[in-house]
Amino acid sequence: MASGSMRKTGPRMIMGWIQQRFPSTPWADLTRKAVETDQRQMPRSHAEKYELKTIWYWYPLYCLGGISFVAFILLTITGIILGFFYVPDGTYQLTSSGDLTNRAWQSMVYIMNDVPFGFILRGMHHWAAHIMIAAVFLHMCRVYFTGAYKKPRELNWLLGVVLLLITIVFGYSGYLLPGNNLSDGAANIGIEMTRATPIIGDDIAKILWGDINTISGIYVLRMYWLHVFILPLVGTGLMILHMALVWIQGVAEPH
Amino acid sequence: MEIERVKERVMEGRPGFTRQYGPARTDHQPGIPFWPQEIARDMVVIFFLVAILFFLSAFVTPFLGPARSIGVGEIIVPDWYLLFSWGLLKAADVLPQFQLGPAFFGSQLWGDLLSGIPVIALLLLPFLDRGRESRPAKAPIRSAVGLGAIVAIFTSSLYSVREIIGEIWHTPDIDPNPLVVKTLPLIPDGTLKLFLIVPPILVGLATFVGLRRLGFRPMRTALLAILPATFFVLAAIAAAMLFLPGGLPELSRPFALQIAVFLAIFVGTAGAGTLAALLLPETSARKGVLVAGVGGLTAFLAALWYASVSMRGDLSWVLLALYTNMNTVVLMPPFVILTAWFALRRPYSTYEYLLNECYQCGKCHTVCPVTKVEEDALGGLNLVYNTFKKQHDGVPLWTCLACDACSAVCPLDIQYSDYILAQRAGHMRRLAADGGEKE
Numbered sequence A: 001m002a003s004g005s006m007r008k009t010g011p012r013m014i015m016g017w018i019q020q021r022f023p024s025t026p027w028a029d030l031t032r033k034a035v036e037t038d039q040r041q042m043p044r045s046h047a048e049k050y051e052l053k054t055i056w057y058w059y060p061l062y063c064l065g066g067i068s069f070v071a072f073i074l075l076t077i078t079g080i081i082l083g084f085f086y087v088p089d090g091t092y093q094l095t096s097s098g099d100l101t102n103r104a105w106q107s108m109v110y111i112m113n114d115v116p117f118g119f120i121l122r123g124m125h126h127w128a129a130h131i132m133i134a135a136v137f138l139h140m141c142r143v144y145f146t147g148a149y150k151k152p153r154e155l156n157w158l159l160g161v162v163l164l165l166i167t168i169v170f171g172y173s174g175y176l177l178p179g180n181n182l183s184d185g186a187a188n189i190g191i192e193m194t195r196a197t198p199i200i201g202d203d204i205a206k207i208l209w210g211d212i213n214t215i216s217g218i219y220v221l222r223m224y225w226l227h228v229f230i231l232p233l234v235g236t237g238l239m240i241l242h243m244a245l246v247w248i249q250g251v252a253e254p255h
Numbered sequence B: 001m002e003i004e005r006v007k008e009r010v011m012e013g014r015p016g017f018t019r020q021y022g023p024a025r026t027d028h029q030p031g032i033p034f035w036p037q038e039i040a041r042d043m044v045v046i047f048f049l050v051a052i053l054f055f056l057s058a059f060v061t062p063f064l065g066p067a068r069s070i071g072v073g074e075i076i077v078p079d080w081y082l083l084f085s086w087g088l089l090k091a092a093d094v095l096p097q098f099q100l101g102p103a104f105f106g107s108q109l110w111g112d113l114l115s116g117i118p119v120i121a122l123l124l125l126p127f128l129d130r131g132r133e134s135r136p137a138k139a140p141i142r143s144a145v146g147l148g149a150i151v152a153i154f155t156s157s158l159y160s161v162r163e164i165i166g167e168i169w170h171t172p173d174i175d176p177n178p179l180v181v182k183t184l185p186l187i188p189d190g191t192l193k194l195f196l197i198v199p200p201i202l203v204g205l206a207t208f209v210g211l212r213r214l215g216f217r218p219m220r221t222a223l224l225a226i227l228p229a230t231f232f233v234l235a236a237i238a239a240a241m242l243f244l245p246g247g248l249p250e251l252s253r254p255f256a257l258q259i260a261v262f263l264a265i266f267v268g269t270a271g272a273g274t275l276a277a278l279l280l281p282e283t284s285a286r287k288g289v290l291v292a293g294v295g296g297l298t299a300f301l302a303a304l305w306y307a308s309v310s311m312r313g314d315l316s317w318v319l320l321a322l323y324t325n326m327n328t329v330v331l332m333p334p335f336v337i338l339t340a341w342f343a344l345r346r347p348y349s350t351y352e353y354l355l356n357e358c359y360q361c362g363k364c365h366t367v368c369p370v371t372k373v374e375e376d377a378l379g380g381l382n383l384v385y386n387t388f389k390k391q392h393d394g395v396p397l398w399t400c401l402a403c404d405a406c407s408a409v410c411p412l413d414i415q416y417s418d419y420i421l422a423q424r425a426g427h428m429r430r431l432a433a434d435g436g437e438k439e
Helices: A003-021 A027-036 A059-083 A103-113 A118-145 A154-175 A181-195 A201-209 A219-249 B002-007 B034-059 B080-094 B107-128 B140-160 B162-168 B189-194 B198-214 B220-243 B250-279 B282-310 B316-324 B326-330 B332-343 B347-355 B363-367 B383-388 B405-409 B416-433
Strands: B098-100 B103-105
Touching (some): A059 B034, A154 A181, A154 B080, A154 B107, A181 B080, A201 A219, B080 B107, B080 B140, B103 B107, B140 B162, B198 B220, B198 B332, B220 B250, B220 B326, B220 B332, B250 B282, B250 B332, B316 B326, B347 B416, B363 B405, B405 B416
Antiparallel strands (some): B098 B103
């Protein structure tokens, strides 16, 4: 067999090998057909759907939920990169000159001074968090003042309140991570407020914070896992549900 | 014929009654299309957001500070979105502390509970407010409570940084010993705590009154209750400050005359506003309130300027007395003026707002007799609406019969012919002011 024929038939053989195992379906054609079938088309805008001629002067505020979601995506991207370099260890260590330090704080210094673009990454993560929380709060104000929580959207309002709390806890757990004095002060307030719960306060504090004070520095690890796994998992799921309900029920009109 | 179509209720093809769907639809589709217009707009918003983020992260460095250490002396301030909760935690020290079984109701547990109450209120909201109205101006109670709550969140955040406020605004050194520095905070703790209650209530009341007036309600009876009550509280506190033995802080007593002048301006403004709002005839009451407000503000600024010149910039002792009663003495006069002005607004300046409620159901177009004979009125809603939306040349202002058929069928009860008559009257008034109609 000549090598030239191998060059000709080779790609076909490889494609055939793949085709036999994963028989291809004309996905593009099927999608186009589905889209063009009766009454299906490109998603229509809100103004088209309800044939609105008027633009209410509150409509610009209807973008706040979207802005908070965009900020959340930016936070996810920057957070994944920060996670490569951050060390969630808040226990006290001594520098060579005898000063107190901890590996979480050292990794923050490393990110800001040595990681390429680390300074801007941390800045974007920080400011996107502020923008997200502000947008979520303003979004809630908009929904409140336009009465968008009314029947049939009660469930979505409840979801939104839970998402607001999750966003705040996101921000709170986030600024406990750098292992600086601000984290310590804020963690102290949080631990004290947890411990104030009658009867089971200390047990809850041990489960949630790892200890009943900030001296051991375990709270950094606890808040890290909350911040990078539990809250994103729950939060992303609820956000998708939140937006799915908006899609299903439609945007609330101030009629 | 048009009338047959109306009788047989054939709506297909009429404006607002589209029955064509799919990519092949040929009829005119109002509204901004999703693709590409809305997508382009969204991309602009997203890119702008990313640009702001890059700008902020390049030029405003997030705080890192030294590594955590034992026994930190500096004041720790949490991020702004947690300040309200921290403020409630700090303000909770006014609540009684006691042991109930195993639970100790200390300030921390009270802080937890106070922060939890708003969350519970938010969760219950859709089940408490079951009214139909959704526009903010049509739901005065909801809007008033909402604005009051926003003010409360702000003042509670303010209270959480009370130490910083005390550092920034304080009196000069009161200790005679030159080595010891002792100052008094200009805004005492009790005044800051009252910020959590008084300003939200004032803002809520003003909002409620103003929005009810926007909805065409006569609000003078409400003013009859609110304004005199506010005025008497204000006057009583001003009198108590001047004439009761412990009314003024000890160090402010030498400045009683200056304080009395300021109090007279505050009480006088509120009194003049109240009298103007309640006693003047309907047509001139609003102007009277405005004059009282502007006069009060001018007098206040003039007195402030004169006092700061004559006392060489050191107003601390006057301010100490005024700031201590800030919730009543300083906040109530502007509240009186604003509330009275909102309540006396001319409602016909809000027709535009009412017309904006239209959601193009098309009923008015179906019944309008003029659109049956006037060709260029076809293809839209009723004449008034099209004129208002500048989709018409303005002729309908004079072709409209003011038969009120549109208002009769309007599901939102918009009084179109009132608008037409008001517009005609305004037009004639302008013509008369110009010296008659020009040919």
